[in-house]
């Protein structure tokens with residue numbers, strides 16, 4: 134991020150001075166609701182993975198070619214709830230982050 138001596142030196146519009154830096158920003162700190170998976174209900178359809186705007190859902194393709202939902206990457210999950218909305222079997226519950234405070 135460039136440093137300026139005065140706001141008058143700042144460019145008029147936003148500038149992306151270095152591309153592909155999204156991984157450096159831990160957007161999970163924005164989250165006020167946390168998605169929780171019920172593995173017993175999940176049918177591993179990966180709709181949540183497809184719709185998550187932050188690629189915060191981990192999954193894999195098993196040796197038999199079937200997909201498996203592994204969980205959430207809470208470093209990047211913003212808690213938008215899209216995964217919970219899209220899940221066809223309601224296997225994702227959104228819980229307040231305050232429940233996880235120590």
Ligand code: SF4
Nearest residue numbers: 175176178179181220
């Ligand atoms: S959308 Fe629901 S059922 Fe499908 S993989 Fe995600 S959590 Fe599992």
Ligand code: SF4
Nearest residue numbers: 185210211213214216
């Ligand atoms: S709550 Fe939003 S950001 Fe987090 S895993 Fe679900 S869809 Fe992705």
